[in-house]
Amino acid sequence: MEEQILIRITGQDRPGLIASVMTILAKYNAHIFDIVQADIHSTLSLGILIRSNELSSGQIMKELLFKATELGVNIGFTPVSDEEYESWVNNQGKNRYILTIIGRSLSAKNIEATTKVIAAQGFNIDSIRRLTGRQSIYKQNQHVRACIEFSLRGTPNNYEEMQAELMLMSHEQGIDFSFQEDNMYRRMRRLICFDMDSTLIQTECINELAKRAGVGKEVAEITERAMRGEIDFRESFIKRVALLKGLDASVMQEIAETMPITEGVDRLMTILKQCGYKIAILSGGFTYFGEYLQRKYDIDYVYANELEIDSNNKLTGRYLGEIIDGKRKAELLKLIAQVEKVNLAQTIAVGDGTNDLPMITESGLGIAFHAKPRVRATAEQNITTIGLDGVLYFLGFKDSYLGDAGKL
Numbered sequence: 144m145e146e147q148i149l150i151r152i153t154g155q156d157r158p159g160l161i162a163s164v165m166t167i168l169a170k171y172n173a174h175i176f177d178i179v180q181a182d183i184h185s186t187l188s189l190g191i192l193i194r195s196n197e198l199s200s201g202q203i204m205k206e207l208l209f210k211a212t213e214l215g216v217n218i219g220f221t222p223v224s225d226e227e228y229e230s231w232v233n234n235q236g237k238n239r240y241i242l243t244i245i246g247r248s249l250s251a252k253n254i255e256a257t258t259k260v261i262a263a264q265g266f267n268i269d270s271i272r273r274l275t276g277r278q279s280i281y282k283q284n285q286h287v288r289a290c291i292e293f294s295l296r297g298t299p300n301n302y303e304e305m306q307a308e309l310m311l312m313s314h315e316q317g318i319d320f321s322f323q324e325d326n327m328y329r330r331m332r333r334l335i336c337f338d339m340d341s342t343l344i345q346t347e348c349i350n351e352l353a354k355r356a357g358v359g360k361e362v363a364e365i366t367e368r369a370m371r372g373e374i375d376f377r378e379s380f381i382k383r384v385a386l387l388k389g390l391d392a393s394v395m396q397e398i399a400e401t402m403p404i405t406e407g408v409d410r411l412m413t414i415l416k417q418c419g420y421k422i423a424i425l426s427g428g429f430t431y432f433g434e435y436l437q438r439k440y441d442i443d444y445v446y447a448n449e450l451e452i453d454s455n456n457k458l459t460g461r462y463l464g465e466i467i468d469g470k471r472k473a474e475l476l477k478l479i480a481q482v483e484k485v486n487l488a489q490t491i492a493v494g495d496g497t498n499d500l501p502m503i504t505e506s507g508l509g510i511a512f513h514a515k516p517r518v519r520a521t522a523e524q525n526i527t528t529i530g531l532d533g534v535l536y537f538l539g540f541k542d543s544y545l546g547d548a549g550k551l
Contacts, residue, residue: 147176147194147223150207154216156187163214164191167206171199176228179270187216192223237296239325240266243274245290245536246318246528254291256312257320264305266295276542288529290536294325306523313525321510321524321537328488328507332538335415336476336502338494339426339433339447342512343531345403348428349383352398352458356390372497372517376427376468384450388460392452399435407530412440414535414545421483425472427498446475473501493534494518510534 152164161180168175168191177192195203204220211218244257261268274290299305309320323329340347353362362383369379415422423444424433433445449463465471472492480490492499492506495514503509503522511522512531519525526533535545 145194145196146200147192147225147228148200148204149221149223150189150191150193151219151221152187152189152191152211152216154187154214156182156185157214160187160214160216161189163210164189164207167203167210168193170206171195171203173199173203192228238298239269240295240297240299241321241323241325241329241539242293242295243290243321243323243537244293244318245288245320245526245533247287247289248278249289249291249318253316253318256316257293260305260308260312261293261295263308264297264299264301266297266299268293269296270294272541274536274539274541288533290533292536292539310520310525313527317528319526319528319533323508323524323537328486330539331489332420332491332508333485333489334421334423334476334480334483335491335493335534336423336425336472336479336506337492338472338496338499339424339436340428341495342493342499343405343408343424343436344432345405348398348402348432349387352387352390352394353383355394355398356387356458358386362386369496369498371515376498377466380427380448380462380466380468384448384458384462385460387450387458390458392450392456392458395429395431399432402432402435405531407532408440410530411532411534412442414532414540416441421479421485423475423479425467425475425492425502427467427469427472427496444479446471469498469501472499473505476502476505491534491538493531508537510537 173193173195175191176194179190181188193203207218242257242261244253246253258268272292274292275288278287278289306322309322312318313320337343347366350359350363350366353359365379365383368374369376412422422440422442424436424442424447426433426447428447430445430447430449433447436442437445446467448467451459451461451463453459476490476492477487480487487505488507490506491508491510492502493510493512494503495512495518497515497517500518500521503511508524509522510524510526511518512526514522514525524537
């Protein structure tokens with residue numbers, strides 16, 4: 144008669160430890176039903192579920208006890224009945240999700256709040272892993288970040304309630320979160336579309352142009368109202384561009400060369416290009432600045448608004464072509480995905496304003512970045528505490544996988 148035994152080994156890790164254990168299991172032809180190992184600061188925690196006949200099981204446990212003493216580790220055995228094992232197998236069919244939490248640092252309080260939400264929704268935590276590198280207690284790093292990923296099994300009791308609880312936790316504790324279904328599309332994202340102003344760069348280019356045209360206050364007020372969704376983007380765009388009439392177009396070069404790049408953009412772009420992502424800028428701003436970033440980061444697509452310039456190199460107060468508003472951004476995301484033969488579920492959209500909501504909603508993974516309240520409340524993923532490279536952790540990247548690029 145055969146039986147299952149769960150073997151648990153803890154203690155100081157060392158080379159060859161698992162090989163020694165497997166030598167004994169192989170000697171008695173044990174079947175490995177499951178194996179999981181975690182290593183925290185050279186401390187090993189190893190679990191192996193085996194199936195073997197009763198006679199061999201006794202010999203296996205005896206020899207493993209001797210080997211554990213020899214290796215200086217602790218070992219324990221737990222019998223697992225056929226019914227318990229089958230119940231575990233049946234649970235494999237349950238839905239799987241990934242809950243990611245991220246911040247400048249993470250405390251026990253943050254993890255407590257997260258796990259309470261997880262428990263209240265009826266999830267089982269299959270695994271927990273840290274995605275960020277270890278933090279030095281001696282060297283100060285202004286771009287320090289901490290990220291933990293929970294692998295969950297089950298179905299939320301109330302999805303809307305869970306999202307509301309996570310949003311409240313994020314607001315009260317200063318951390319960000321992402322809740323995603325763990326499917327093949329999550330592991331195979333291929334196209335990422337960014338808003339530009341206040342996302343890739345920490346300014347609104349139209350406001351910078353307006354300051355040089357002497358209409359900074361008027362344009363900034365219209366911009367803020369549009370970003371908050373108080374007035375239609377198209378209407379606000381036409382009004383703001385009209386106020387720029389007469390400005391010398393040469394000032395655009397100066398603005399482009401001094402644009403404040405958002406924290407984490409260099410690192411994010413380097414890694415995305417290395418990993419073969421297609422990258423697009425879909426902006427309600429202007430092509431001049433989008434194309435400047437395109438050259439800087441080797442971006443594949445840029446769609447933005449074109450300012451009309453007269454023969455004297457002055458802005459006319461008009462624009463050329465179609466306005467890139469929220470609706471057009473969503474259309475362009477779908478169009479680029481079609482051109483690149485990418486399933487819409489493999490797309491990512493990142494933005495901060497109301498006019499980004501259509502593409503954020505349409506994409507497979509929509510992320511609100513340092514966004515306006517309405518956008519934060521609508522988007523399922525938010526980043527407010529760290530730089531734009533936080534997107535990498537929502538994609539499942541681990542610092543240790545990234546090599547030198549991960550240190551930027």
